[in-house]
Amino acid sequence: xxxxxxxxxxxxxxxxxxxxxxxxxxxxxxxxxxxxxxxxxxxxxxxxxxxxxxxxxxxxxxxxxxxxxxxxxxxxxxxxxxxxxxxxxxxxxxxxxxxxxxxxxxxxxxxxxxxxxxxxxxxxxxxxxxxxxxxxxxxxxxxxxxxxxxxxxxxxxxxxxxxxxxxxxxxxxx
Numbered sequence: 001x002x003x004x005x006x007x008x009x010x011x012x013x014x015x016x017x018x019x020x021x022x023x024x025x026x027x028x029x030x031x032x033x034x035x036x037x038x039x040x041x042x043x044x045x046x047x048x049x050x051x052x053x054x055x056x057x058x059x060x061x062x063x064x065x066x067x068x069x070x071x072x073x074x075x076x077x078x079x080x081x082x083x084x085x086x087x088x089x090x091x092x093x094x095x096x097x098x099x100x101x102x103x104x105x106x107x108x109x110x111x112x113x114x115x116x117x118x119x120x121x122x123x124x125x126x127x128x129x130x131x132x133x134x135x136x137x138x139x140x141x142x143x144x145x146x147x148x149x150x151x152x153x154x155x156x157x158x159x160x161x162x163x164x165x166x167x168x169x170x171x172x173x174x
Contacts, residue, residue, distance in 0.1 A: 006088045022084045031078035034061050055151045056098040060090035097158045111148035128161035
């Protein structure tokens with residue numbers, strides 16, 4: 001369902017759907033704020049799972065708004081139409097990371113402890129391949145040394161490891 005609502009293809013039909021979607025997200029000024037994106041995920045796309053994944057929305061917005069230098073006087077604080085496809089692709093990817101993060105965060109406190117990380121070894125290895133030393137891997141992910149893995153740290157690691165959930169729909173860019 002999620003992929004069908006995110007027109008990320010390069011074909012004419014996807015481009016038409018994407019323009020229509022951008023206009024539905026936009027308040028009329030030709031750029032999207034984080035607030036507009038957040039509300040549109042709820043009201044236009046009607047995807048509660050993504051709407052409730054605020055860290056994924058924020059990460060996708062931040063990376064997309066800086067995809068190209070802005071040519072508008074508003075600057076780079078917004079997503080322009082030419083960045084919108086990249087935003088949709090990023091949203092889908094960061095949502096996948098959010099789902100994986102939540103599966104590892106068994107306590108639901110929005111951080112992964114070493115105990116949690118070790119307890120989901122089988123899942124993690126299914127997503128990224130063999131991890132010979134889980135404790136060393138945990139310490140490498142925990143960049144700030146807090147003793148827990150935050151979502152941003154998890155994303156940085158997931159990107160490097162090419163994390164792929166076993167039960168997602170990977171055909172989004174086709």
